[in-house]
Amino acid sequence: MSEAMAPFRLIRPASLDEAMAALAVEGAQPCSGGTDLLVRLRKGLLEPAALVDLTGIAALRDVVCDESGMWVGAGATLATLARNPDLAAYPAVIQAIDSVAGPTHREVATLGGNLCQDPRCVYLNQSHWWRKSNQFCLKYRGDTCHVAPKGNRCRAAFSGDVAPALMVHRAQIELAGPAGARQMPLAEFYNEDGAAHTALQPGEIVVAVHLPPPGPVSEYGKVRVRGSVDYPLAGVAVACEPTPDGLRFTLAVTGTNSKPLLVDIPDPLGEDADAFFAALVKTVQKAVSPQRTTTIAPHYRRLSVAALAGRIARRLAADAP
Amino acid sequence: MGQGMKRVVSLKINGREVEEVVPDNLLLVDFLRDRQGLTGTKTGCDGGECGACTVLVNGRARLSCITLAASCDGSDIETIEGQAARGRLSALQRAFHQHLGAQCGFCTPGMIMASEALLRQNPSPDEAAIRTALGGNLCRCTGYVKIIKSVQAAAAEARS
Ligand SMILES: Cc1cc2nc3c(=O)[nH]c(=O)nc-3n(C[C@H](O)[C@H](O)[C@H](O)COP(=O)(O)OP(=O)(O)OC[C@H]3O[C@@H](n4cnc5c(N)ncnc54)[C@H](O)[C@@H]3O)c2cc1C
Numbered sequence: 001m002s003e004a005m006a007p008f009r010l011i012r013p014a015s016l017d018e019a020m021a022a023l024a025v026e027g028a029q030p031c032s033g034g035t036d037l038l039v040r041l042r043k044g045l046l047e048p049a050a051l052v053d054l055t056g057i058a059a060l061r062d063v064v065c066d067e068s069g070m071w072v073g074a075g076a077t078l079a080t081l082a083r084n085p086d087l088a089a090y091p092a093v094i095q096a097i098d099s100v101a102g103p104t105h106r107e108v109a110t111l112g113g114n115l116c117q118d119p120r121c122v123y124l125n126q127s128h129w130w131r132k133s134n135q136f137c138l139k140y141r142g143d144t145c146h147v148a149p150k151g152n153r154c155r156a157a158f159s160g161d162v163a164p165a166l167m168v169h170r171a172q173i174e175l176a177g178p179a180g181a182r183q184m185p186l187a188e189f190y191n192e193d194g195a196a197h198t199a200l201q202p203g204e205i206v207v208a209v210h211l212p213p214p215g216p217v218s219e220y221g222k223v224r225v226r227g228s229v230d231y232p233l234a235g236v237a238v239a240c241e242p243t244p245d246g247l248r249f250t251l252a253v254t255g256t257n258s259k260p261l262l263v264d265i266p267d268p269l270g271e272d273a274d275a276f277f278a279a280l281v282k283t284v285q286k287a288v289s290p291q292r293t294t295t296i297a298p299h300y301r302r303l304s305v306a307a308l309a310g311r312i313a314r315r316l317a318a319d320a321p
Numbered sequence: 322m323g324q325g326m327k328r329v330v331s332l333k334i335n336g337r338e339v340e341e342v343v344p345d346n347l348l349l350v351d352f353l354r355d356r357q358g359l360t361g362t363k364t365g366c367d368g369g370e371c372g373a374c375t376v377l378v379n380g381r382a383r384l385s386c387i388t389l390a391a392s393c394d395g396s397d398i399e400t401i402e403g404q405a406a407r408g409r410l411s412a413l414q415r416a417f418h419q420h421l422g423a424q425c426g427f428c429t430p431g432m433i434m435a436s437e438a439l440l441r442q443n444p445s446p447d448e449a450a451i452r453t454a455l456g457g458n459l460c461r462c463t464g465y466v467k468i469i470k471s472v473q474a475a476a477a478e479a480r481s
């Protein structure tokens with residue numbers, strides 16, 4: 001018998017209204033595929049009074065494609081999205097989805113769960129006895145961040161693959177909560193704080209992601225130890241679009257900070273391509289701040305994600321019309 | 322701390338109708354192993370990392386160690402015990418036996434259930450498709466080569 005999780009009530013609403021009502025109760029936690037949440041519950045990393053299972057809400061699984069772009073419900077599973085022909089027009093998104101966890105996780109893992117998944121750290125994602133013997137940590141039950149003991153915030157790293165890919169395609173995120181619906185650029189949904197990394201207010205959930213009509217070519221790459229079932233040590237999405245001034249690049253990085261990071265590349269590709277890509281690599285190196293949140297050294301993650309960004313950007317430029 | 326709750330779930334396990342009272346926080350793997358005595362499904366890690374607990378829920382592969390039994394109300398569940406029919410091993414079980422796809426055997430129930438899900442969707446998978454489908458199932462013994470051979474052999478047998 002597995003070690004018992006702290007008791008909770010499972011609530012299975014059939015509509016968004018029912019879910020909103022269930023989530024309005026203190027201590028209620030939304031649950032989609034559970035591939036992030038159930039693991040954390042089993043490790044005793046949170047003790048919600050109730051889990052509100054969103055998987056019975058058909059409206060959250062809708063995927064609509066029209067002239068305004070794509071509307072992807074937060075409850076759509078990664079396995080269904082990977083097979084969606086319309087989403088193929090956003091290559092980095094499909095590649096990122098395909099690289100999440102393993103195929104069995106992706107059968108139930110949802111887009112909303114992927115975007116909201118908890119930031120990770122070697123001092124956090126451990127069993128209860130491991131954490132207890134280490135006096136817990138700043139994020140949960142302790143008072144010190146073992147990664148940056150002098151700091152006053154949690155440095156756990158956001159490690160979702162899909163967010164950066166959506167960000168370079170300028171996705172908007174739609175939320176619904178007790179105060180009504182709201183929408184914002186996905187990049188603005190995140191905070192640089194491992195203990196409070198999203199803009200979600202109590203009782204609020206992600207309803208959908210909206211992608212503008214396809215434009216840029218894009219690619220997602222990920223540095224990891226194994227070829228499957230591995231979180232990104234660092235990952236980068238690159239989009240490339242022709243403008244009157246030349247090719248413009250948009251980058252977003254995951255796994256290095258407590259939020260997925262948009263990296264600004266102000267100038268378009270000029271005459272001297274080698275100098276441009278060398279500068280792009282340096283910009284990424286400077287922008288990211290990997291910490292000792294994984295067993296792999298932060299410096300390696302900084303250099304490798306920047307190198308990967310450079311490689312992908314060159315590839316996209318070479319293929320650009 | 323939340324107040325625990327119980328509920329009655331009705332589901333099918335390997336074709337048999339089952340109705341039981343389960344606590345909301347009971348994992349499917351514990352329900353199968355401890356309440357149903359179906360110990361073929363294994364627990365190889367402390368949550369979501371190894372694939373040993375793979376079962377089929379409504380025909381699709383699922384990790385029973387991060388699935389709540391209460392959320393399976395009304396579902397059709399298949400475990401390794403449902404593979405053999407009337408004393409005869411399934412094609413996958415025979416292939417794993419004949420092609421040495423099992424060594425210590427701990428990962429094997431999960432490997433076979435994940436392969437079963439694959440073959441139902443894609444009866445003629447190439448090697449890449451098999452590797453992808455078993456990407457979440459870890460084996461410490463075989464080195465995977467013989468597992469892939471076993472799945473290929475089972476697929477070939479089903480086609481012949
Ligand atoms: C072994 C293993 C490897 C993994 N590897 C990767 C990887 O490589 N890349 C990666 O990105 N992820 C990885 N994951 C994490 C996880 O599988 C994915 O992030 C998955 O997409 C989470 O989706 P879910 O529906 O299962 O989320 P859940 O577990 O249901 O929820 C995750 C979090 O989001 C909240 N939530 C869920 N839905 C909503 C919503 N609609 N609105 C607001 N909040 C919501 C939950 O309360 C919870 O806090 C891995 C997990 C495991 C166990």
Ligand code: FES
Nearest residue numbers: 365371372374386
């Ligand atoms: S026991 Fe379920 S994945 Fe390891």
Ligand code: FES
Nearest residue numbers: 424425460461462
């Ligand atoms: S046969 Fe021993 S773990 Fe796979």
